[in-house]
Amino acid sequence: MRVIECGEGKLIQPPDLNGFREWNRNKPKALIDKQMNESEAIDRFIQDGDYIGTELYGTVRCPMSLVREVIRQGKKNLRVAGQGVMELDMLLGAGLVSALDITYIGLEVYGVSNCLRREVENGRVNPCVEWSNAGIAWRFKAAAMGVPFIPVRSMLGSDTLRYSAAKVVECPFTGEPIALLPALILDVGLIHVHRADRYGNAQIDGISGFAAEMARACKRLIISTEEIVDTDLIRQHPDRTIIPYYLVDAVVEAPFGSHPGEMCYRYCRDEDGIKEWVKAAKEKSTTRDYLNRYVYSLMNHQAYLEFIGKSRLAGLSYSGGQ
C-alpha cells in the first residue's frame, strides 16, 4: 500500500494487539463480585501516567463520581482520549492531563473551554493530537475488532488529519486515497451505566454513544452504575447488555453518578450546577475554589450527594412517561 500522507501528530498510545490478546486471555472469566467504592476502584486500577478514556461525556451519562475521585486522588500525567465536556474540563482544570488525543473539548452551548485554553496555550498539555469524534470512536472500534487500524473517509484533506497520527494510503482495492486510523487501546476506561450486576454485566438505556466500542478497547474497565441489580434481571433482557462482565474490573454503585449531567429516563441535567462549573472554569483561581468545594473537601460520592441535597436531586428526577 502506497502511503500518501502521514499525520505529524504523535501516536500517544501505540496499539499492541498481540499484547492485548494476551491481556484479555488472562482476564478472569469467573463470576467474581467486583463491587467496590470509587476510592478503591480508582486507587487500584488507575496509575499515574495511564492512558484513560471516559464515556459518554460531561453532561450526558458520564462517570462524574469516578472523575471526581480521580481528581481527589490526584492521579497525575494522565493521557486522555476526548471528546468531553465537564469531565475532561475538570481533569484539565485540576492540572492532571499531560497528553490529549482531542476531538472536542468545550462547553457546547456555553462556548469554549478556558481550562483547555490555559493548559494547551501554556504548553502543559503536550502533545495535543487532533481527531474527529467518529475518528476516536472508530479507533476504539478497531481495538475492539482486534485489528491495528481502521480505514475511514473522515479527516481527509484537512489539517485535522495533518496534526493527527493517522495515515492516508492508496486503497489497494479502489486506488482511491483512504485514511487509516490506528487502534486505540486504553489502559483504563470509565463508563457510567443505568444498571449492572455485581459481576459487571452492564446495561444502558437510550443512546449508547460509543460505550460498546470503548468497553472492548480497554485493558481495565471501571463501571459506575445508577443501581446494582440482580443477575436475573440482566438475564431477562440480555439484548440490553452492552457490556459483558468479563470486560469489567470494578463495579461502583453511584446513584446520580452523572450529576450535574443527566441520565436519560432517570434524571435531567442540573442546569444551575453546570452553569456554576462554566463560570468557575473561566479563571484558574475560581476553578480551584470549585474543585475545593465540590471535590477535595468532600470525602466521597455519598458526601457529594449530601452536599448537593436530597430535594435538589429529587427535583431533577425524570417526570415524563416512557
Added chain:
Amino acid sequence: MGSDSVYIYNPTELLICSASRLIQDNTTAFIGTGIPMLAAALAQKMHAPNLIAVFEFGGTGAILEKLPMAVGEENTFHKALVASGICDTVETAQRGFIEFGFLGGAQIDPYGNLNTTVIGDYCTPDVRLPGSGGGNDVGSHCWRTIAIMRHDRRKFVEKVDFLTTPGYITGPGARIKAGLPPGTGPYRVVTDLAILGYHPDSLRMMLLATQPGISVEYVVKQTGFDLVVADHIHENPEPTHEELRILRQEVDKDRLYI
C-alpha cells in the same frame, strides 16, 4: 414574551428561519445543538414533517418537541425511531444516507473550509478552540453541508488558520483528490447578512441573496475575501408571522436560544 411585536425579530431568529427553509421534507439531516436544532424543529413543524434528524451520538428520527442543550441528551432521541451510537450514525453518513449536514466555525474561507481548532499558529495558538468534534465527519460525508455563521471580516477570511473541516479545500477536484466522496461538499452559508452558495465552476463562495434591509455592498465589505456576486441577487424574505409564532410559542417557548 408571547406573540406581541411578532414582526420584530432578532438576528438569531432570522438565522433559524433562513436555515429552516433550506431543509426539505422526506430527507435526512445531521443536526448539532443550537441553531441547526431549532431550524430542524421549525422545519418539522412548517414544511418538513418527515425530516429525519440525526444526532451524532445515536438519536435518529426524534420528534423535536423539546430542545436539547447537548448533542447526546435525551431530547435528541425523544420519541425517536432509533437510539444507537456514534459509529452507527456516522457510518450511515459515510454510506451516503445523510443528505444535509449543519456546520459552524470560528472562521470560513472562500471554499467553505471551516476552522474550529485554533486561532493563530497551531503550535503556539492565540486561542485554542474545542477542535473538530463531529464537524469534520459531517463535512466529509454529508451530501450537502450548510454552514451557519455570524458575518464579519474576522470570520470570513481568505485562508483559515487551521482547516478543521474540509469544504472544497483548494477548489475544483480537490475533494476527490483527497479521497472524499464524489458529489459531496458545501451547499449554503446562512448568515445574519446573506445567503451564500458556491460558484459552479470555481467553487468559490457566491452571494445569492441578502438578508432584509442589507445591501450587497455591505455584505461584500463584511467579507474578508473577494466574494463572487451572482447576476441576480434577491432579498431573502423576512421571517413570516407563522414562522415566528411557531418558533416562539412551540419550538423555543422557554427562550433558551432566541
